[in-house]
Amino acid sequence: MSRLVMKFGGTSVADLERIRRVGRLVAEEVATGKQVCVVVSAMSGKTNELVAWTDQAGAAAQGLAASDDEYDVVVASGEQVTAGLLAMVLRNMGIDARSFAGWQVPIIGDDSHGKARIVDIPPANLDAALEAGQVAVIAGFQGVTEGGRIVTLGRGGSDTSAVAIAAAIGGQCDIYTDVDGVYTTDPRIEEKARKLSRVSYEEMLEMASQGAKVLQTRSVELAMAHRVPVRVLSSFIEPDAPEDVRAANGTLVCDEEEIMEKRIVSGVAYSRDEAKISLFGLPDHPGVSSKIFGPLADAGLNVDMIVQSHARTEGAANMEFTVGKRDAARAQQIMQGLKAEIGFEDIAVDDNVAKVSVIGVGMRSHAGVAKAMFSALAEKGVNIQVISTSEIKISVLIDSAYTELAVRALHAAFELDTL
């Protein structure tokens, strides 16, 4: 019997009316004879309320010990509430259901409170419920450590819960959200953006990493590793919507081999969450890079794009790199502390930058994408500050004021609107 994990985010379970709509979507899948697990987030706004209380309680303050473990205890309660409520709603529709908190599944996590990774999901309890004909309604975003403490998986962790559960029980994973699929780019910027019916794991991973917010990067990595078919679809399309509307709902994230027509470029992503740090007047000799990036890595800061250039001064170089916007102040502080050792003359931080990326598995076998990308940007007068590439992606850092212009220019240049 085929198995399905359905995941609903906070806006899809924001109140009882919406939870009942989720109930109807679950009922429809149950009616087709599938064994169904449902993973739910906290009701929209509830997590923020809980987090605000932990702030007031001094979660961030340094008392006897950091209170990340207790933060998890407080915040994980939100998903527990939704799971119980949805189980009730399903029963009142005549569907056998029961809720599972993370510790009841159990979803075993490591001890990294607030951002735990899933270590294991022994499937016996879920198997028993499913085989008994029950819908298992599981609190997302949470797990339990080997030592029996509650852990959370970090914001957006419910996607990861859902994919991991699908991997554990062997099934497809449907991620219900407030959009009806993965688009060629953000429709709020380019109204000609088109929904993709299929996208490969690799492309989805790059899109998520490069700023597309529809799926968490971690959940895509996990789906790719375990070959879990993931469908992204809207929870706002009702079971009683017209057949063509329902058929058009969703994007399947799957193996590249399952996509018949390979496109050169599948999408344009952008991110304004980056800051550029520039070091001027560096000594131009080997070893300087490791003096810069070693300490940043030790501090747990992720460096994304890097470019080194020769300075006008003879024998000197400049280095530019990007970090997450909220890490910028810390990176600057670390660099300042090493000014003498590294030997640079000056430092500048610019957070008026955006990263725009074109992504597509077709790039592997198709040259000329970079040239087409740079030409399209040049035509609109967009200056490229830094470039980075992977096998299936090219990213450029630009002045953030040009973000929308660049996204639209690239969307048109690669004919994504007429796909």
Added chain:
Amino acid sequence: MSRLVMKFGGTSVADLERIRRVGRLVAEEVATGKQVCVVVSAMSGKTNELVAWTDQAGAAAQGLAASDDEYDVVVASGEQVTAGLLAMVLRNMGIDARSFAGWQVPIIGDDSHGKARIVDIPPANLDAALEAGQVAVIAGFQGVTEGGRIVTLGRGGSDTSAVAIAAAIGGQCDIYTDVDGVYTTDPRIEEKARKLSRVSYEEMLEMASQGAKVLQTRSVELAMAHRVPVRVLSSFIEPDAPEDVRAANGTLVCDEEEIMEKRIVSGVAYSRDEAKISLFGLPDHPGVSSKIFGPLADAGLNVDMIVQSHARTEGAANMEFTVGKRDAARAQQIMQGLKAEIGFEDIAVDDNVAKVSVIGVGMRSHAGVAKAMFSALAEKGVNIQVISTSEIKISVLIDSAYTELAVRALHAAFELDTL
């Protein structure tokens, strides 16, 4: 090392400011070298919010199965939040602390969802935390079944949690609430009411059963059975209050032997939660009582006071009894259904009644209490409808309009204001 369980109700933890005040009260006890467990309720208002959601989700509706188990999942989340927040607050005061949900202690309950009884509290986990110098902050009102489901102990169950934990770990139990102890009667009715410094388990049990809301009946039963010393005191008196104010805080509930001066009457309790059901024109022969009270007992309805009287018609009797106000409609329905079988002529339900009781262990060895009580009420023109007595209590049912008058008259008659 002496052990202490401190319990704080919803109003004592209503917001972060109050949770910090609780933290200061805990810190003071820790500073005296005691090993401390803290039992907390949900933040005031939160349980009502959660219950409202379960109502909307149709907890009460009869779908595939009653959803009492899922009701428990939802409602138990409130205490988990408070426990995590208090643990954080304590750590930020430099006190080692960690939270325990019911399943982590574990507090083993039976399967009676929504009103579970505590079956066992293996003390190993709490012992380990206390011996390691940690304050154990425990979510009240909840437990876990042998099958691993969350159960709640019913409203007010946090008192029961606290007493049961004190019994399990061997310690005193301090119940912090919004009043500073047990009074001779409700100070809102009789301003001359005096706080008792000590009261026996037996008296406290009768007071709780007869309507005094300061402690749950079940928690007093449990304390009496395990001889747990229980102190009732106010959480609104700060550690930095004047010494005499602090010394005057609280009432100790203890063995009768520990109370030096026995009073004849210790307190006057009242309850407006009763309804009187009258059956008129019953056949006056043996067996009629069991035909009435058998079916009520089978339906789980508690009958409190009973009086049978002869009717004016020859060979006929009337029967009057009280049930909880919210059970009145159901009791009436059951009686109507058995009208022919029981053979009564008419039925009346009156919920404008109140039960007023005088309570005191001294009654055991002192006659004349009933006479004094009835005289005091007669003097004020209060008509007695039904009477019931126990070894240490006399209760009368009266027109509820006379409640305050009767309470004040009895308080004066037994000189409780000059105790």
